[in-house]
Amino acid sequence: GESVGLHLPTLSVQEGDNSIINCAYSNSASDYFIWYKQESGKGPQFIIDIRSNMDKRQGQRVTVLLNKTVKHLSLQIAATQPGDSAVYFCAENIQGGSEKLVFGKGTKLTVNP
Amino acid sequence: DTGVSQDPRHKITKRGQNVTFRCDPISEHNRLYWYRQTLGQGPEFLTYFQNEAQLEKSRLLSDRFSAERPKGSFSTLEIQRTEQGDSAMYLCASSPTTGRAEQFFGPGTRLTVL
Numbered sequence: 001g002e003s004v005g006l007h008l009p010t011l012s013v014q015e016g017d018n019s020i021i022n023c024a025y026s027n028s029a030s031d032y033f034i035w036y037k038q039e040s041g042k043g044p045q046f047i048i049d050i051r052s053n054m055d056k057r058q059g060q061r062v063t064v065l066l067n068k069t070v071k072h073l074s075l076q077i078a079a080t081q082p083g084d085s086a087v088y089f090c091a092e093n094i095q096g097g098s099e100k101l102v103f104g105k106g107t108k109l110t111v112n113p
Numbered sequence: 114d115t116g117v118s119q120d121p122r123h124k125i126t127k128r129g130q131n132v133t134f135r136c137d138p139i140s141e142h143n144r145l146y147w148y149r150q151t152l153g154q155g156p157e158f159l160t161y162f163q164n165e166a167q168l169e170k171s172r173l174l175s176d177r178f179s180a181e182r183p184k185g186s187f188s189t190l191e192i193q194r195t196e197q198g199d200s201a202m203y204l205c206a207s208s209p210t211t212g213r214a215e216q217f218f219g220p221g222t223r224l225t226v227l
Contacts, residue, residue: 103155
């Protein structure tokens with residue numbers, strides 16, 4: 001069935017370093033992926049998305065890479081800041097199919113000053 | 114504030130009571146979603162509306178759960194005869210039909226069933 005998982009449940013980095021958060025998905029039919037950031041007590045906040053016809057997309061300080069061959073997604077955060085500390089989720093969707101997003105368990109990112 | 118809003122933010126209830134949550138989506142979004150999130154887990158899909166029509170329901174949505182969106186704007190999620198296992202964060206999200214596909218989430222309603 002559909003599932004999205006994450007390789008690491010926690011990640012600790014030093015302020016200013018680059019962070020890489022990984023995600024594996026199992027549904028090869030998924031064609032749309034989103035990274036969300038969730039701070040404690042808040043709802044998920046959209047960071048960046050990517051469609052399956054792309055393998056890389058860049059935003060402000062963030063880059064998402066998609067490797068459809070191995071069904072792997074990653075989020076790279078450049079110059080990580082204390083405000084980046086949160087739980088990060090990847091989510092997958094099939095455009096034109098079910099409207100639901102399937103989320104993984106999340107990776108908790110801690111940025112040390 | 115033009116984001117998704119949810120009310121109440123926190124609800125504490127006793128087992129067996131009924132609770133109702135409200136979600137106001139972003140005004141131009143005609144798609145509305147409900148998710149449930151337990152501690153340490155990602156959100157799990159419950160149900161989805163396009164305008165006033167409920168088009169998809171998860172098997173997680175037992176017969177004690179009902180969701181409505183009568184006028185295609187705000188939505189309510191009711192849980193009847195609450196159980197301790199219903200304790201979770203209930204998240205609402207909305208998205209437009211065309212253009213950008215991402216779902217925008219509200220702050221959630223934290224339910225605690227004693």
